Amino acid sequence: MSEYIHTAYKKTARIQTVVCGLLFSAFSFTYLYVFQSDILEALHFSLAHGKTHFAPLASAIIITVILLLLRWGVNSLLGLKGNVRALSYFPSCLILGALTDVGKDVYTGGYHTFWGWMLPLVLMIYIAVAYWLRRIFRNQLNHENNPIILMNCNILIVIVLCLMAALIGNTNRAFHHELEAEHHLRLRQYQQVLKAGEKSLDASRTLTVLRSIALSHTGELGKRLFTFPQHYRSGGLFFADDSTQTYRYTNDSIYYLLGVRPYAGEKWLTFLQNICYKGTGKYTALDYYLSALLLEKDLDTFVKAVNDLYEIEEELPRHYSEALLIYRDSHPEYPVQITDSTLVKRYITYRERQVGFTSYTEERNRMRREFGDTYWWYFDYQE
Structure with a gap:
């Protein structure tokens, strides 16, 4: 019976290792390739001074493989077992977060980040604490726990560490x-x-x-x-x-x-x-x-500039025509006519919609929904 439990424990430990590895790999690749690709590209450009081409897919795969190898090396060094085996992913997740914690000053001369000294310090503390805890809880680590508890604990640790990486990175x-x-x-x-x-x-x-x-x-x-x-x-x-x-x-x-x-x-x-x-x-x-x-x-100067610099006989761009419709409201003597009947009808509808609101905020929001893509809304409501 004892041999059967030992065999089940070893099998569960192997399955747990594979599941946690796949879980971390899926997160790392998705995080780097989908969510942080722009950050990586900016960091690459800054470090390489734009001299080399950035390949997002290859970069995500290579970084994920390196972090998996790092996890293997850390576990070989620390010998973590049992319910806390997945803590060996801590350095990989920390590096993943630090790598994507890039700010707006990434392109400034002499760019540097506090992770340059923080990362080695945290990793040294992690190794020291892990060694200390392993000595204190040696018996517990060697104890063969329930396979289901073993699996759940390690998966939970990986999920928490992945969330840590996501929170560290620039979101x-x-x-x-x-x-x-x-x-x-x-x-x-x-x-x-x-x-x-x-x-x-x-x-x-x-x-x-x-x-x-x-x-x-x-x-x-x-x-x-x-x-x-x-x-x-x-x-x-x-x-x-x-x-x-x-x-x-x-x-x-x-x-x-x-x-x-x-x-x-x-x-x-x-x-x-x-x-x-x-x-x-x-x-x-x-x-x-x-x-x-x-x-x-500044519609007065705009209209003067249009008359001076633009061929009025040509069809004006949409926003210019929208501005001229506003200008004609206060200057009915202005001779230029807007020939786009669809635009003129929409402007009439715009003015009709402006009445009957109980508050300015309601009016502003309602008008944005229907006319937020026009110069009229910008002119009347954009502060």
């Missing part, structure tokens, strides 16, 4: 959206840039600028700019000056797109106005200038 969705958009922009996948975080009503300044660049490349800045959240006025067309807020793209990328650099201390609106009226910039500069005026809600 800031805004940061992930920025890195995703930047990645696709580098590959000139402009429609993919626009899909990053598209369902969120929040948008960081960096993501807003990256979207503007992508829209400019596709010639849709005047058509789709306000289909995305705009919280930064004309500042949403340019990166913040703080280098920790930008990544591989900076304002130099935008100046190249526009064809001209501003003078030292020159404000962006003045800069855009000058290059448009002087004709020194590329064709993309006009849409940047008109979009900046719309973002600032």
